[in-house]
Amino acid sequence: MKRPSVYVKMRVLGAIDVAPGRTRHERIHQVAQMTFLDEQGDPHQFTWRTIQTWYYRYKNHGVTAMDGSPRADKGKPRKVTPEEVLEAINAALPHFHQSGSARTRTPTKTAIYRLCIEKGLLNPNQIARTTFCRFVREHELLKDHPSETRRRLAFSMQYANQLWQADTMFGPHIGGRQAKLIGLIDDASRVLCHGEFFFEENTDAMIKALRSAFYKRGVPEQLYVDNGSIYCSQEITLICARVGCVLRHTAVRDAAAKGKIERFFRRVRDQFLIRRLDLSSIETLNRQFTHWAEQDYNATVHSTLGMKPIDRFGVDLSRIQFLSPSEDTDELFYAEATRSVKKDNTFSFRGQRYETPIDLRGRKITLRYERHRKGAVIVYEKDRRIGRARLLDAVANGMRRAARD
Structure with missing residues (x-):
């Protein structure tokens, strides 16, 4: 059997978070009973010892430790793609x-x-x-015309949420700034999972669009994207690994490989952007686009399918894994950082001192947090959710200690 790719390994590790079991050891044994499909659709099953080895390699050395081959970018620039x-x-x-x-x-x-x-x-x-x-x-x-010399086969997934295609399209100007549409479309049903205009084409915008798509249409088995910087970021790779989604990239200069999302963008230009749109704000544009996508595109019979995309998506509804909206689920989309807990059970983060929810003195912890918002800081220890960290209040701690004495 061929060696599993790094994407398969990350999908296996992502399944540990959602597998049943009270301890990580029990969840790993549950994952060992699952079957995972690689990029070619071939099934794989792994022993719990193999999965445990991958888990510790990832926790100690990150994603790069999951691939034993030489660096793919050796000798190549790492600043421009x-x-x-x-x-x-x-x-x-x-x-x-x-x-x-x-x-x-x-x-x-x-x-x-x-x-x-x-x-x-x-x-x-x-x-x-x-x-x-x-x-x-x-x-x-x-x-x-590089595509003329490349052998290409038409393909389509058998079930909804087996594969999504994602890309970015340049849209209209609003107040002198050009809006960009990030769209995610399901390969089998052609349903638009989510589409949203942003002024900035960056990782924050991609995370917001990805979170909305996962909540609305469930978690896909594979996400097919190009080699743009927002699609290759560490944050997107980490989110896909957490939810058990294989992140796949097209070859360079191979936009035709994502033909379905390209055809959808053509439809956006021909049917939506030609309308007399209210371009007073990007929020107004997004409201108009959402109405068009749900009432016109998703609810209109597709010429290839012979049925409405939303109806075709509903055929496979029993197979789809949805995320339950909750505060804990939102943490799947948070950024990560590692810290060492001091002897007084505190750690420093973003220029402030925090206390851990329980005694973790001398241990290494993982923090999950929203990148550009001063919100909750969640403490994880060995992949186990401990709870919210508390801002250090030394005066209050002193008063409690005096009361005990």
Whole structure:
């Protein structure tokens, strides 16, 4: 049997959080009885000792310890992705053909790089000229029509929530700022799991869209995305691992691999954006888009399916794993940090001192928290939820101690 990929391993570890059992040891034994499908749909089952080994490797060394092969990015730049270089090239090339001549020769890689720097499309501190040229050569970023030489097979999942496709589309301008639509569509039913416009295309926006989609349509077995920075972030990888979702990435310059979400975006442009929309605020735009998506798109017969996407999604409703809305479930989407508890049972976080809910002196703990909000800080110890940390109140502690004496 072939070795499982890192995505399969992370999905196995994510199942530990939701498996039945009072202790982690019991939950691992429950996971050992489950069957997991890899990216090709082949089934795998693992012993509890193997799962336990993966668990400790992940807790001690992170995601990189789950893959025994050499680094995939060895010798490659880690500041700019191939997708970002391709976007810069596509924005720069029209400036070389403004003369209108169809026979204009393709500019050199160095000339394109210089124009990208002049126009602010790339930052010289992020990518040097030699690195840029190597990127163009290795990924064939200037090759015309790469999809014509790539063998491609049409595919469709058998059941709803086996695979979602996600991508970003540039939308209208509101108050001088361009809105971007993050959309997630189910492969089998074509139902729009969630779509929302944001001003910023960043990790925070992706987490918000992903959380809304999981609550509305359940947790998919696989999430298919490109190599954009928000889809490769550590936070998104961690969230998918927690809920047991395999995060898959397309090849560079292979937008056609996500054909269903691309066709949906075309429908958004042809049927939604052509309307007389109220663009007074992004909240108003999102209300109009949600109404169109639920009342028109999801509730209209799809030409390929022969039925409404929402009805096709409902056919497999019994197979779908939903997240129960609760405060504990929200923690699946929190960021993580590790701390060591001091001898007085306190730790420092974000410039403040906290007390742990129980005595954890001298131990290492994991904190879950909202990235850009001063809310609750949740303490985990060896994957076990301990509870909320309390802000240290030394005066109150002193008064309680005096009362006891």
